[in-house]
Amino acid sequence: MARTKAFDVDTALRQAMDLFWQQGYEKTSMQNLLDHMGIHRKSLYDTFGDKYALFMQAFDRYQEMRTGEIERRVNAQTSVKAAIRCRFDMLIYREELPSQGCFIINTAVELAVHDEQIAQKVKDHFKQTEQRFYRQILQGQQLGEFSAALDALQIAQYLTNASVGLRVMVKITDDVKKLERIVDTTLKVLEE
Template identity: 45%
Template sequence: MARHKEFEINEVLDKAMYLFWSQGYEKTSMQELVDTMGIHRRSIYDTFGDKHALFIQALQRYQLLQSQRLQHLLERQVPVTDIIRIFLETTVDNQALPKGCLMVNSGVELGTLDPEVSALVEGAYTHTEQCLLDLLVAGQGSGEIQADLDAELLAHYFMNAWLGLRTTVKTAVDQQKLTDIIDTTLRILNK
């Protein structure tokens, strides 16, 4: 008779996700995963597979959670420019989470070495940039953003700015510098 799992899968997967996010793939050992997740090594292998398979599932979980947060932000009934500001500020203000972005970190660490990671990172970037494009087009439709600006180029620009912030936040100690970057980035939308 099979033993009943004594843990909630997403709860232990989140613990692995935060460990990978904090340390990266290569630096994280299986023993650290066992200790952090609070389950036996055999349970990790039986439930998630090897370390790489667990990492891929952690990346997928991260993307799901990020997509949900972004969707929640997009549903707010505030001006588009405010949504974009909040989108950028969330990267800087979230002190409870590891610094940076698991997708960005993973892309930098493994993107050229691991096609599966590269595909996940690229897919996450594409999804986020499409959300930005949709938001910018909506802003142009409502008159908040100049209609003569190329929305697709703006989406590329804001995506690049967001990725830059997600990298800069890992080493920046000057919060004002980060705020200034956001303010300067948003000036492109001024009429």
């Protein structure tokens, strides 16, 4: 008869995600993970695999949680322009500690240069972000919120790049007014 786990798998994964998010992959040791998650080494290996496999699952969990939260708020907006603004505002007004930055950006900077699998995950995330902006711009053009003369793909790429830069800025400054001005300037491209 199989034994039941003495810990909640979702909670343990969230704890691992939080620790990787705070410290990064390289700085986080297996002992750090075991202590933070409150589980035994065998349980970690049996449930999640090795440190790398656990990190990949933590990356996926962060992306799933953050994307879900953003999409819920974006979908509640009354206009496409407000929805795009919401995407940027959610980068500034975060519930977690802004100094932790974005798990995905942190991963891109720390590991993507050295690890093909992680680099692909980061690229896929940025491509999904670009596609969301692209669909929103097309929708805004169809609804008459944005000029039909805008190149939707170019603007989507620009907004994706701007959102990456903003995620870095959020990590290094607590000047919310400055961040809001950056977003205001960025979104002027939609007024052309």
